[in-house]
Amino acid sequence: MREISKKIVLLGNESVGKTSLIKQYVHSIFNEEYLSTIGINISKKSVVIGDKTYKLLIWDVAGDLMNEKLYDAYLRGTHAFLLVFDVTLETTYTSIMQELEVLNSYFPDVNKIIIGNKMDLLEGDSPAFDAKFDILTSAKTGQNVEGAFFDLAKRIDNERG
Amino acid sequence: METKNQFEELRRIILSDDREENNERNQRLLEKIDVLEKQLNDPDEFVKILHNSKEQVVDMLGPHVGKLIRKFIRSEMERLSENITQKRKAFFSFDYLRRNKKESANGQLAQVFIIHKHSGLVIGEYGNEDTIEPDLIASMLTAIKSFVETAFGDGESDLESLEYGNYTILLFNFEQFYFALITEGILTKEMKSLYFDQCLELADDSIGSLSFKEIDDVLTNKVNKYIQNTFFSTSDNA
Ligand SMILES: Nc1nc2c(ncn2[C@@H]2O[C@H](COP(=O)(O)OP(=O)(O)OP(=O)(O)O)[C@@H](O)[C@H]2O)c(=O)[nH]1
Numbered sequence: 001m002r003e004i005s006k007k008i009v010l011l012g013n014e015s016v017g018k019t020s021l022i023k024q025y026v027h028s029i030f031n032e033e034y035l036s037t038i039g040i041n042i043s044k045k046s047v048v049i050g051d052k053t054y055k056l057l058i059w060d061v062a063g064d065l066m067n068e069k070l071y072d073a074y075l076r077g078t079h080a081f082l083l084v085f086d087v088t089l090e091t092t093y094t095s096i097m098q099e100l101e102v103l104n105s106y107f108p109d110v111n112k113i114i115i116g117n118k119m120d121l122l123e124g125d126s127p128a129f130d131a132k133f134d135i136l137t138s139a140k141t142g143q144n145v146e147g148a149f150f151d152l153a154k155r156i157d158n159e160r161g
Numbered sequence: 162m163e164t165k166n167q168f169e170e171l172r173r174i175i176l177s178d179d180r181e182e183n184n185e186r187n188q189r190l191l192e193k194i195d196v197l198e199k200q201l202n203d204p205d206e207f208v209k210i211l212h213n214s215k216e217q218v219v220d221m222l223g224p225h226v227g228k229l230i231r232k233f234i235r236s237e238m239e240r241l242s243e244n245i246t247q248k249r250k251a252f253f254s255f256d257y258l259r260r261n262k263k264e265s266a267n268g269q270l271a272q273v274f275i276i277h278k279h280s281g282l283v284i285g286e287y288g289n290e291d292t293i294e295p296d297l298i299a300s301m302l303t304a305i306k307s308f309v310e311t312a313f314g315d316g317e318s319d320l321e322s323l324e325y326g327n328y329t330i331l332l333f334n335f336e337q338f339y340f341a342l343i344t345e346g347i348l349t350k351e352m353k354s355l356y357f358d359q360c361l362e363l364a365d366d367s368i369g370s371l372s373f374k375e376i377d378d379v380l381t382n383k384v385n386k387y388i389q390n391t392f393f394s395t396s397d398n399a
């Protein structure tokens with residue numbers, strides 16, 4: 001089977017659950033304790049789509065690393081962005097929407113997926129504020145986590161034409 | 162104290178970030194740096210951090226020249242090895258290179274990577290011994306390299322080497338990719354320039370004509386062979 005490598009980057013404010021999503025996806029674990037990422041963590045996981053395996057190198061960029069100069073240095077060569085917000089905190093949504101605009105101008109052709117995380121904390125089935133997103137997840141229960149990454153791999157696969 | 166200036170430099174960079182919405186974030190970053198500076202100035206405390214909560218040992222700290230770079234690489238490598246082993250136990254991932262190896266010749270190549278410059282993906286890799294997770298090592302190296310070049314470079318110059326314990330990682334830059342040569346022991350100028358010539362030759366002859374639009378196993382298998390033949394073939398220069 002053909003194996004193709006891709007660079008994935010997760011972005012979003014501090015504490016929205018980027019590291020938790022990756023830990024759930026790669027190691028199937030969840031930690032209630034908040035250990036803010038400082039800098040960057042990189043993990044790896046493969047996804048099979050049809051007759052191809054996508055080897056995902058997943059960059060977890062700390063929410064407080066958005067110092068523009070450094071931030072740009074880490075984003076080059078990305079094949080897909082996961083923009084994560086916390087469904088209980090509107091400010092985290094506003095902030096990834098601003099980020100999305102910047103990304104759209106720097107990387108117009110790169111896939112971007114918007115994830116509302118912590119869906120286990122929702123009363124109903126959507127956030128209390130107006131929000132457009134691709135998928136809701138819970139790093140805590142694991143709901144849709146695999147699905148979000150699978151969706152992303154499928155988009156990468158589709159764009160190859 | 163030497164590290165003091167490096168922390169000052171870091172603060173200066175953060176403060177020069179003039180996006181208004183960054184202020185609050187920058188303030189938090191500055192607070193983190195204060196804590197880290199205190200910890201770093203107390204060696205016992207630093208060792209404790211390494212062993213207890215490696216998550217705290219960061220790349221913001223790292224590349225401030227000299228000693229701090231080594232600490233940075235060490236902590237990143239530890240973190241990396243944790244990813245790989247999923248154990249909290251501390252060990253340095255480059256130690257695997259040392260297995261079955263007596264005191265080896267100085268400057269000897271342990272492993273050679275060709276890494277896609279922007280994405281950090283492995284285009285090819287070969288080493289004398291089995292490597293764990295070359296993909297993660299390549300991504301980490303790329304993150305470190307970008308960090309140093311962006312935060313401390315003038316935008317023109319490239320990072321040329323990193324030192325880690327007994328290892329020197331030589332970096333040779335080309336337009337779309339860079340070579341990372343992991344060498345062991347003391348490296349002479351002559352060896353460095355020999356390695357550079359080999360990289361040049363490989364870049365001109367075989368690698369230069371390849372397309373890196375998509376990095377797949379067909380490409381990497383091919384490049385792995387090129388690397389093996391150029392740097393590790395036993396028949397020549399024996
Ligand atoms: N209830 C709930 N809590 C979550 C979920 N995901 C993350 N958390 C918690 O939210 C906190 C922050 O999670 P992290 O994954 O560390 O957040 P992060 O986005 O990586 O934050 P930075 O590294 O600072 O950028 C932790 O206490 C997690 O346990 C979730 O889906 N549901």
Ligand SMILES: [Mg+2]
Pocket residue numbers: 018019020035036037060062063
């Ligand atoms: Mg994190």
